[in-house]
Amino acid sequence: MHRTEVPFAKGHGAENDFLVLPDPDGRLDLPAAEVVRLCDRRAGIGADGVLRAVRCTATPEASAEEAEWFMDYRNADGSLGAMCGNGLRVMARYLVDTGLTPPGTLTIATRAGTRQVRVPHRSPDFQGEVTVGMGRPRLPGPDGIDVTVAERRWPALHVDMGNPHAVVFVDDLAHAGDLRIAPIVDPAGAYPHGVTVEFVIPCGPAHLALRVYERGVGETRACGTGACAAVAAALSWGRQSAAAHYTVDLPGGRLRIAVLADGAMELTGPAEILARGTVNLGRRAAA
Numbered sequence: 022m023h024r025t026e027v028p029f030a031k032g033h034g035a036e037n038d039f040l041v042l043p044d045p046d047g048r049l050d051l052p053a054a055e056v057v058r059l060c061d062r063r064a065g066i067g068a069d070g071v072l073r074a075v076r077c078t079a080t081p082e083a084s085a086e087e088a089e090w091f092m093d094y095r096n097a098d099g100s101l102g103a104m105c106g107n108g109l110r111v112m113a114r115y116l117v118d119t120g121l122t123p124p125g126t127l128t129i130a131t132r133a134g135t136r137q138v139r140v141p142h143r144s145p146d147f148q149g150e151v152t153v154g155m156g157r158p159r160l161p162g163p164d165g166i167d168v169t170v171a172e173r174r175w176p177a178l179h180v181d182m183g184n185p186h187a188v189v190f191v192d193d194l195a196h197a198g199d200l201r202i203a204p205i206v207d208p209a210g211a212y213p214h215g216v217t218v219e220f221v222i223p224c225g226p227a228h229l230a231l232r233v234y235e236r237g238v239g240e241t242r243a244c245g246t247g248a249c250a251a252v253a254a255a256l257s258w259g260r261q262s263a264a265a266h267y268t269v270d271l272p273g274g275r276l277r278i279a280v281l282a283d284g285a286m287e288l289t290g291p292a293e294i295l296a297r298g299t300v301n302l303g304r305r306a307a308a
């Protein structure tokens with residue numbers, strides 16, 4: 022394989038961190054092993070995942086009629102992801118900061134469909150917050166799901182946010198343990214492709230806190246789809262009353278969720294680009 026230096030950016034949304042690889046023409050070869058190497062926090066640059074930003078015209082995975090850009094999201098273990106709320110916010114921030122797209126509302130295609138992202142015009146009071154339309158949570162799913170960590174076991178609610186979540190309510194976030202290994206999800210066959218698990222406590226009216234163990238990554242400091250799944254589960258299980266706005270605190274920061282009249286959710290929070298540079302990657306010869 023031919024090694025080539027390519028540009029990258031490092032960014033995060035509430036400390037859910039990503040490498041952005043701009044690939045407008047869809048030329049990068051990104052095998053799983055390469056993603057694992059890049060995301061390694063000692064032997065690589067380090068990140069929860071990679072966001073390959075590719076124009077829809079240059080990928081068979083998206084339609085150029087629906088969006089200009091496609092988010093090719095990869096988890097740190099090299100697996101493909103369909104949706105990533107924080108990743109979308111970081112990728113949009115990158116596209117605007119680099120002038121690849123103007124500020125305002127942009128549509129980005131994902132494997133779970135298109136999403137609208139709002140990146141405000143720069144102004145003295147603009148704090149770097151970016152909002153993404155997350156769509157409506159879907160709750161019907163596998164029933165009778167349980168999550169176990171050490172000697173504790175909780176019933177879980179399945180929530181689909183374009184990716185699968187199993188949400189449990191705990192008395193204390195410390196009960197999730199150190200989360201160095203994946204929680205056990207039963208029955209074993211319920212999620213053949215894995216699942217992200219949220220451990221949630223209600224903190225007050227319209228206010229939750231959570232820790233998350235992400236499929237393909239491990240414990241992360243924040244998860245946008247996970248925060249929305251937690252609100253959906255809290256509403257479904259009567260752990261929160263209906264409200265237009267919710268606050269969700271995660272180890273890496275605070276995310277805000279607006280619930281629209283049709284049940285669709287909007288996720289808002291910080292999205293930062295911290296560094297840019299070049300990195301060596303394997304590259305496919307141009308067609």
Ligand SMILES: N[C@@H](CCC[C@H](N)C(=O)O)C(=O)O
Binds near residue numbers: 104184243
């Ligand atoms: N951190 C993300 C979710 C990333 C994808 C997840 N690991 C999966 O495999 O589904 C978010 O902010 O939503």
